[in-house]
Amino acid sequence: MITIKYVRKLWNEEQIKYWINKNDEVLYLALKALYDCQTDREKLDGNTSEENGIGFNAYDAPFLSAMIKSLNQYGHLTKGQKEKTRPMLMKYSKQLTNLANDKKYNKEVMVNV
Secondary structure, eight states, X not given: OOOEEEEOOOOOHHHHHHHXXXXXXXXXHHHHHHHHTSOHHHHHHTSOOOOSSSSOOTTTHHXXXXXXXXXXHHSSXXXXXXXXXXXXXXXXXXXXXXXXXXXXTSOOEEEEO
């Protein structure tokens, strides 16, 4: 008899930081997740105009918005872009952990046991 249960990975901040530093695809997912938190107006302007505690801060918004546009256009970031983006995303580790643990982003997976 096979039993199927649903498993959802729960992430912590250290894991998020580790994977952003080690894996380009995770870096891209983190950047996209934060960008998705920007309001439509902020996305259009490439800045942060609302103090809502989600998405990019006002200082990082112009650069990180440019990085998401580059990622969308070319499918990747250059080595230099990644080197500058990675440390910037570290300050968003709590927000990214909350997003990663949100059911919207963290789907349940069926596992055979």
